[in-house]
Amino acid sequence: MKRILIIGATSAIAAACARRWSACAARFFLVARSAERLQQIADDLKVRGAADVACHLLDLNRLDDHAAMLDACMGSMGGIDVALVAHGTLSDQDRCQADAMLAAHEFSTNATSVIAVTTAIAERMRAAGSGTIAVISSVAGDRGRASNYVYGAAKAAVSTFCEGMTARLQARGIHVLTIKPGFVSTPMTENMKLPRILTATPDRVARDIVKAVEHRAHVLYTPWFWRPIMWVVRMVPGFVLRRLSR
Amino acid sequence: MGWGRFPRIAQTAHAVHWRAQLPAVLRGLADRFGTTLPYGAGRSYGDSCLAASDHVIDMKDVDRFIDADWERGLITAEAGATLEQVLSVCIPRGWFLPVAPGTQHVTLGGALANDVHGKNHHVRGTFGCHVTRFGLVRSDRGEIPCSKVENAEWYHATIGGLGLTGIIAWVQLQLMPVRSSLMRVQKTRFGSVDDFFALSAELDATHEYAVAWIDCLAHGKSLGRGVYSVANHAAEGPLTVASRDRRLRVPFVPPIGVVNAVSLRAFNSLYYRRVGQARVDTTVGYEPFLFPLDRIQRWNQLYGARGFQQFQCALPEQHARDAARELLHAIAAGRRGSFLAVMKRCGTVASPGLMSFPMPGVTLALDFPQHAELARSLFPRLDRIVAEAGGRLYPAKDAHMSGENFRLGYPRWQQLEAMRDRTLNSRFWQRVTAT
Numbered sequence: 001m002k003r004i005l006i007i008g009a010t011s012a013i014a015a016a017c018a019r020r021w022s023a024c025a026a027r028f029f030l031v032a033r034s035a036e037r038l039q040q041i042a043d044d045l046k047v048r049g050a051a052d053v054a055c056h057l058l059d060l061n062r063l064d065d066h067a068a069m070l071d072a073c074m075g076s077m078g079g080i081d082v083a084l085v086a087h088g089t090l091s092d093q094d095r096c097q098a099d100a101m102l103a104a105h106e107f108s109t110n111a112t113s114v115i116a117v118t119t120a121i122a123e124r125m126r127a128a129g130s131g132t133i134a135v136i137s138s139v140a141g142d143r144g145r146a147s148n149y150v151y152g153a154a155k156a157a158v159s160t161f162c163e164g165m166t167a168r169l170q171a172r173g174i175h176v177l178t179i180k181p182g183f184v185s186t187p188m189t190e191n192m193k194l195p196r197i198l199t200a201t202p203d204r205v206a207r208d209i210v211k212a213v214e215h216r217a218h219v220l221y222t223p224w225f226w227r228p229i230m231w232v233v234r235m236v237p238g239f240v241l242r243r244l245s246r
Numbered sequence: 247m248g249w250g251r252f253p254r255i256a257q258t259a260h261a262v263h264w265r266a267q268l269p270a271v272l273r274g275l276a277d278r279f280g281t282t283l284p285y286g287a288g289r290s291y292g293d294s295c296l297a298a299s300d301h302v303i304d305m306k307d308v309d310r311f312i313d314a315d316w317e318r319g320l321i322t323a324e325a326g327a328t329l330e331q332v333l334s335v336c337i338p339r340g341w342f343l344p345v346a347p348g349t350q351h352v353t354l355g356g357a358l359a360n361d362v363h364g365k366n367h368h369v370r371g372t373f374g375c376h377v378t379r380f381g382l383v384r385s386d387r388g389e390i391p392c393s394k395v396e397n398a399e400w401y402h403a404t405i406g407g408l409g410l411t412g413i414i415a416w417v418q419l420q421l422m423p424v425r426s427s428l429m430r431v432q433k434t435r436f437g438s439v440d441d442f443f444a445l446s447a448e449l450d451a452t453h454e455y456a457v458a459w460i461d462c463l464a465h466g467k468s469l470g471r472g473v474y475s476v477a478n479h480a481a482e483g484p485l486t487v488a489s490r491d492r493r494l495r496v497p498f499v500p501p502i503g504v505v506n507a508v509s510l511r512a513f514n515s516l517y518y519r520r521v522g523q524a525r526v527d528t529t530v531g532y533e534p535f536l537f538p539l540d541r542i543q544r545w546n547q548l549y550g551a552r553g554f555q556q557f558q559c560a561l562p563e564q565h566a567r568d569a570a571r572e573l574l575h576a577i578a579a580g581r582r583g584s585f586l587a588v589m590k591r592c593g594t595v596a597s598p599g600l601m602s603f604p605m606p607g608v609t610l611a612l613d614f615p616q617h618a619e620l621a622r623s624l625f626p627r628l629d630r631i632v633a634e635a636g637g638r639l640y641p642a643k644d645a646h647m648s649g650e651n652f653r654l655g656y657p658r659w660q661q662l663e664a665m666r667d668r669t670l671n672s673r674f675w676q677r678v679t680a681t
Contacts (some may be wrong), residue, residue: 010264012307036264036266037264040264040265040310040312041310043310043311043312043313044310044311044312046311046313046314046315047312047314047321047323047335048311048335049335049338187261187263187307190261
């Protein structure tokens with residue numbers, strides 16, 4: 001029976017992953033900010049077959065409370081087999097450009113808090129000598145673009161952090177997965193005009209994540225076609241990208 | 247557009263993700279566009295799922311389970327959950343949908359709003375007969391629980407109420423116990439409408455499911471020939487959920503439909519001859535029997551860019567035989583054959599719904615590739631036969647019926663109009679209630 005910790009459990013991609021895991025009677029410890037929404041996710045997972053679901057309210061920007069959350073998690077499940085770190089916000093680029101405090105706050109939500117909680121989870125797993133940490137980054141972190149570089153910079157930090165942690169923890173039996181979704185139709189992207197043919201459903205992305213966790217992959221582009229697309233984008237010289245990116 | 251891809255009227259979807267957002271979204275859309283309409287899986291064929299304002303509330307993400315009592319077989323889920331999702335959690339625990347329409351890709355809300363029926367109507371009645379309770383979000387009073395004992399008038403009006411009485415937020419359903427997910431199926435060839443009724447009289451009483459496929463291109467002596475299928479859940483066997491992976495998909499819309507007179511004639515003859523003279527018994531999974539077309543994703547695109555229309559009528563018992571024969575005769579004479587012609591005996595289990603479609607007798611459903619001639623000549627002829635027999639057409643499948651025909655078939659429509667939430671209206675409702 002898998003013991004699964006999900007940070008940002010009310011996000012659409014995280015909820016879709018949890019649904020897939022619930023089919024094999026997993027135990028869950030769910031963390032998010034809204035009690036009402038968290039309860040609705042928990043009820044859903046229980047009917048779908050989850051063996052047990054515990055909920056914990058936390059704003060991940062309160063870094064000081066991370067340790068207490070993990071204590072509660074260990075107390076509830078006794079250990080963590082899979083941790084999915086999925087919380088985040090889609091930064092409003094235009095507002096961030098004009099408001100330094102907002103830019104810093106967005107970076108804190110999408111990068112600092114992710115790095116902090118991932119570090120703490122890794123420490124608990126290191127003590128146990130096993131586990132998988134899957135962190136949702138984004139293809140947006142692969143290059144800096146005029147239209148979303150505040151969000152992109154945070155995701156770049158997360159990707160680089162995870163890449164290093166993967167190398168460090170591999171020898172200790174701990175598996176780190178960096179997830180880089182492309183466009184996904186979620187509440188977060190509701191107000192964006194996404195190209196339909198490139199946009200995936202949360203369930204499609206969740207299917208890839210669950211598989212990658214099982215196969216102990218290190219970097220997941222999802223859906224798969226983002227891997228060649230981002231390979232090309234990374235190869236594009238800066239002066240070309242600067243022209244294209246607005 | 248609806249599942250029939252006709253009529254084509256572009257709709258703007260406004261997504262809802264949490265059921266607590268429903269009252270605010272309803273109010274917001276009503277303020278901006280006057281009226282709106284909840285939209286589920288888009289499996290209604292015609293315009294009953296299209297908003298009068300062309301702005302719909304997309305319920306797809308409001309699809310969480312809320313509670314399950316596996317002792318009693320009571321399941322509660324948000325309205326956007328599909329029947330496929332319900333089956334996937336209840337089959338492993340030995341429960342099954344008490345009523346399943348021809349596809350599992352419909353939402354609970356849609357199944358309730360259209361009071362759908364299935365191949366076991368003669369035993370279990372409609373979907374609404376098994377809905378014990380649901381939550382209805384009204385623009386004037388917020389969410390109200392509805393059942394036979396709470397807000398009963400809203401309970402009756404909402405079952406088959408075409409989504410107009412308020413937004414169905416969640417549904418509680420009484421499931422049916424099964425010992426296996428397998429079906430014991432028996433197929434029998436028959437040669438005429440009279441033989442259909444004879445088989446129905448012989449087999450329906452001892453089978454949970456009964457349905458007939460009709461070769462509606464056959465005329466003359468073979469008029470009304472077809473294949474009668476009956477089934478029961480197997481008494482023992484595995485409880486497995488059908489896999490989602492082995493499905494085909496129609497990848498694009500061909501400019502000209504591939505369903506035409508030549509392909510139809512070939513298919514119908516083959517299908518009829520494949521079932522030999524003798525009765526054939528087989529054991530199959532529930533999916534190929536209950537949801538054969540779910541194997542092919544987006545099969546509606548096979549009809550090409552023009553789309554198709556379905557004609558489904560219910561005929562009362564006393565005139566069913568003659569009217570069915572007359573309908574088949576008119577269709578065969580019209581030479582606009584139908585790929586999916588299905589006839590089924592309906593039973594006497596009464597629906598709690600005010601506007602339920604089935605009636606004791608027979609229901610006949612036919613798909614026609616869209617063509618201007620349908621509205622010009624064939625449909626008026628068929629409509630007349632149905633009206634004269636005292637039957638009615640199915641709003642969930644309809645894109646053509648006249649207001650006059652509708653009001654004749656559903657004499658209680660004014661009660662629904664009186665209870666309609668003033669912020670909800672559909673293209674269908676506008677069409678059939680205009681005088």
